Amino acid sequence: MSKIRKPSTGNPLDKKVVVAAIDFIIKAESMGLIESPVDTLNLSLDTIIDVAKKVAAEGLGRKIVIDPTRWYEYESNDLCLKLKSLSDILEHSPVPEKELPKVQEVISEKPLADMLRISEQSLKRYQQGERQASDIVYARLHWLALLLGDLLGSYNEMGARNWFHRTRKSFKGKTPFQILSEKDWSPDDENPCKIRDFVKSLNGAMGT
Numbered sequence: 001m002s003k004i005r006k007p008s009t010g011n012p013l014d015k016k017v018v019v020a021a022i023d024f025i026i027k028a029e030s031m032g033l034i035e036s037p038v039d040t041l042n043l044s045l046d047t048i049i050d051v052a053k054k055v056a057a058e059g060l061g062r063k064i065v066i067d068p069t070r071w072y073e074y075e076s077n078d079l080c081l082k083l084k085s086l087s088d089i090l091e092h093s094p095v096p097e098k099e100l101p102k103v104q105e106v107i108s109e110k111p112l113a114d115m116l117r118i119s120e121q122s123l124k125r126y127q128q129g130e131r132q133a134s135d136i137v138y139a140r141l142h143w144l145a146l147l148l149g150d151l152l153g154s155y156n157e158m159g160a161r162n163w164f165h166r167t168r169k170s171f172k173g174k175t176p177f178q179i180l181s182e183k184d185w186s187p188d189d190e191n192p193c194k195i196r197d198f199v200k201s202l203n204g205a206m207g208t
Contacts (some may be wrong), residue, residue, distance in 0.1 A: 013043060014076040020083035023049045027090040028055050028181050030149025031142075032098035032169045039181065060093055065202065069092060094142035100127060103145050114181040116140050136186065143187040145198070150199045172196055 013021070022040045025048070029037065034054050038047060048070040056065035064082055071079055103112060113123040116137055125131035133141075151160040164177040171179060171194065179191050186192070 004012040009068065013045060017079050018043055020080045024083045024087045025051050026149045026153065027146060029089060030102065030145045031095050031205055032102035033095065052189055058095065060090045094138045096133065096138045096141055099141050103141065103148060106161050111163050111177060114163050115177065116146065117184050139187055143192060147196055147199060150203060153203045170194065
């Protein structure tokens with residue numbers, strides 16, 4: 001099995017490492033854990049390690065990112081496992097204080113409040129730190145942040161914003177906005193799962 005080398009050696013990253021790294025980096029970006037966008041078309045192990053350090057600095061995955069300088073000596077499969085573990089941690093770790101401003105870069109207050117199933121007034125209180133939301137509201141916000149991360153792999157911000165308001169045969173003629181704003185929902189419910197799977201399939205189709 002191949003070993004990961006420092007970029008200066010000229011050896012490219014293994015394809016499966018790149019795939020795992022992109023998934024991890026997209027999640028970190030969509031959750032607001034890194035400030036500057038990462039060029040995922042020209043990844044280096046230095047860049048991947050830098051993102052991992054920033055995520056660990058936010059208190060996530062610290063046990064995995066104990067000594068990232070050793071990652072240069074790992075076999076590709078071992079590095080993939082680390083990156084997939086970090087992705088899984090991010091998948092299940094809402095960071096609302098980071099995610100709310102990040103999501104609002106794309107979705108304005110009224111539609112966001114509607115999809116979170118709260119009032120605009122409550123949303124503003126959360127923004128200002130005057131009030132804590134319930135766990136289910138934070139879970140919805142986290143889900144939306146991750147969904148936007150996937151959407152922005154196919155669309156620009158305007159396209160991602162408009163995507164929520166287009167009817168889809170896959171959703172029985174409804175828009176994603178209608179599905180998410182009509183009644184209370186959990187990320188594990190059938191319709192949100194269908195929506196996220198649909199968006200992931202868009203990115204998969206673009207990569208083939």
